[in-house]
Amino acid sequence: MSLSTKRRFFWMQEDRAAAAKHGGEINAWHTLSLPGVICGTCGETWANTGHEYPCVDLSQLPERKAFERPRPEPFPEFARLREQVRPLTPPHSELPPGTGFGPLVGRASGTFGPFAWVWGQKLLVRRDALTQLKTEGIRGLHACPTQLRFRQKDPPALLELQIPPHGRLHPDCIPSDEPSPCVTCGRWGLARPEVPILDAASLPTDMDLFKVGNFATMVVGTERFVEAVHRLGLDGIRFQELPARDGVAPPHGM
Known part of the structure; x- marks a missing residue:
């Protein structure tokens, strides 16, 4: 699997x-x-x-x-x-x-x-x-x-x-004509994809809460985190499952 x-x-x-x-x-x-x-x-x-x-x-x-x-x-x-x-x-x-x-x-x-x-x-x-x-x-x-x-x-x-950035968006959700990041400052003017897809191979395996490394306004929790929040009855967060695909994303963005 x-x-x-x-x-x-x-x-x-x-x-x-x-x-x-x-x-x-x-x-x-x-x-x-x-x-x-x-x-x-x-x-x-x-x-x-x-x-x-x-x-x-x-x-x-x-x-x-x-x-x-x-x-x-x-x-x-x-x-x-x-x-x-x-x-x-x-x-x-x-x-x-x-x-x-x-x-x-x-x-x-x-x-x-x-x-x-x-x-x-x-x-x-x-x-x-x-x-x-x-x-x-x-x-x-x-x-x-x-x-x-x-x-x-x-x-x-x-x-x-303090939520560290880790992992990447998968190339499948990034337009093929998207310019590469600037070689000097690293700016990557990507708008958030309508359907974000995570690059499964790039995601951390030792933490249950992180931000997407090349789109750090997105906070991501693992299934373990979501289950614990629901089990404890803690409100304040809305969860939306994200698809994740195998394959290493290119090093876009800072």
Whole structure:
């Protein structure tokens, strides 16, 4: 039996009905990030979304202030700043322009269920729900403190999940006329395919939660993760099964 038929994967998105039921609101973002890039090769000025490392602390960097103001920089300056943070990040992190670091900072109010989303992109988990998932044996859960300011007393303990990018979209869902990534900055202007297909051979085997490596706004959970969430009765996530096919995808994107 092939790898793609043995394992099932699910695209995870915000369950807006559950969010409305709990009524919590969050307005927050990461205050430190790599700058965007101005590329002299492809002529694009751009920054990425979906790449965040909330557990990475940049406070001791001599040039910390260089990561405080979002802005584009010429590629050589961007690359210089990227090398400053690389030793602090997990091995093999790609760190495209716009990568965020450090805790989520901002305001929050109301009540929250086991999971909460920020702008439909960043996944937060209540501390008690995280403990339950770890007790169920869910692998690869790395949660980081947030710096959310609540107005009410006894605010919930919300943690941000640091979800690493792994794996690729399968070539079958990528248009054949799609330009290759820029050889200098790595920009790949792919729109999300209408029917995303995962490259089964590229997906991690030792974690139950990850982002798609070449489309990092997509959060993916394994069947083990989905079953644990349902078994524990944890709301806040809508699951859509993704097809996965054998075959190694080309190294598109950063």
